[in-house]
Amino acid sequence: MPSIFSYESAEIDWCEGNFEHSAIIAEYYNTVRRAISNLLYGSGEPLRDSLLSLALWALVSAKPGLLACIFSTYFHMTLSYVGQLLDELSILWALAAAYSFWYPKVYFPKFIKSRKHFFWLSGVTTLITTLMSFIKPALNAYVLNCIAFHLLYLTWRELKKCNDKRVHRTAAAMVVWWVLAISSWISDRWLCGFWQAINFPYFHSFWHVLIAMSLLYCCPLVIYFDVNYELPSFKPKIRYWPSDSWFVVVPYVALEKPYKQC
Ligand SMILES: CCCCCCCC/C=C\CCCCCCCC(=O)N[C@@H](CO)[C@H](O)/C=C/CCCCCCCCCCCCC
Ligand SMILES: [Ca+2]
Ligand SMILES: [Zn+2]
Numbered sequence: 001m002p003s004i005f006s007y008e009s010a011e012i013d014w015c016e017g018n019f020e021h022s023a024i025i026a027e028y029y030n031t032v033r034r035a036i037s038n039l040l041y042g043s044g045e046p047l048r049d050s051l052l053s054l055a056l057w058a059l060v061s062a063k064p065g066l067l068a069c070i071f072s073t074y075f076h077m078t079l080s081y082v083g084q085l086l087d088e089l090s091i092l093w094a095l096a097a098a099y100s101f102w103y104p105k106v107y108f109p110k111f112i113k114s115r116k117h118f119f120w121l122s123g124v125t126t127l128i129t130t131l132m133s134f135i136k137p138a139l140n141a142y143v144l145n146c147i148a149f150h151l152l153y154l155t156w157r158e159l160k161k162c163n164d165k166r167v168h169r170t171a172a173a174m175v176v177w178w179v180l181a182i183s184s185w186i187s188d189r190w191l192c193g194f195w196q197a198i199n200f201p202y203f204h205s206f207w208h209v210l211i212a213m214s215l216l217y218c219c220p221l222v223i224y225f226d227v228n229y230e231l232p233s234f235k236p237k238i239r240y241w242p243s244d245s246w247f248v249v250v251p252y253v254a255l256e257k258p259y260k261q262c
Pocket of ligand 1: 208215
């Protein structure tokens with residue numbers, strides 16, 4: 001009986017051939033491109049030019065989210081059962097942390113009266129889903145990806161109330177990158193036979209870069225809406241680095257204190 005740490009003991013195997021480029025890295029391109037997208041994921045941090053967004057970012061999503069990136073790299077190196085579960089559970093916990101801190105109060109269920117209650121609800125839900133993830137690990141990634149549809153719904157509701165063109169541009173970019181990312185993820189899972197027949201089994205490695213790009217736009221949006229709800233004395237602005245005129249930009253949140261009227 002192979003150990004849960006053994007190479008290729010995971011319930012999932014991606015389209016890329018195993019050990020074709022290295023004796024110790026099972027999926028070379030999935031591992032390398034994962035590492036590159038880690039840099040993308042981390043690169044947005046220094047551009048947040050306010051202590052508040054840095055603190056929030058560091059406190060909540062950067063650490064668990066970066067753990068997801070590290071475990072995903074380990075998963076592709078080994079394709080082990082432990083690697084798969086660490087990858088998926090770290091995403092679950094990163095999402096749970098992000099929801100716990102940043103889910104707008106206006107969307108709380110009626111029986112939830114405070115952020116503290118919502119923390120408890122998130123914690124219990126995360127514990128139950130963590131235990132359930134061991135039942136059929138092959139389904140975990142599909143369930144996790146469905147969370148993106150809830151994020152799309154929340155974005156749609158917030159954009160209906162917002163007239164800031166930059167916010168709309170950032171949300172549109174986030175959705176475009178996510179559509180490209182999820183298309184690559186599904187293509188690798190369901191059309192692997194075709195891609196292997198034409199010797200091009202790299203769509204999952206594209207997923208890693210594309211989902212990192214989508215998150216690069218998602219996180220400033222989340223912080224923007226959070227500041228609007230939680231810090232009404234500040235005026236959040238979405239800005240682009242290096243400048244608006246570039247096609248691919250790194251968005252970040254700038255906090256402008258409105259001028260005192262008196
Ligand atoms: C108020 C809510 C705020 C939410 C902010 C979002 C915080 C995101 C935190 C963590 C997400 C990390 C996702 C990176 C995944 C890297 C690991 C990976 O790719 N693993 C794969 C195997 O290598 C595995 O098959 C993937 C499993 C599913 C990943 C699900 C991603 C969650 C959805 C992220 C939302 C993207 C934003 C776009 C919304 C339209
Ligand atoms: Ca493979
Ligand atoms: Zn992957």
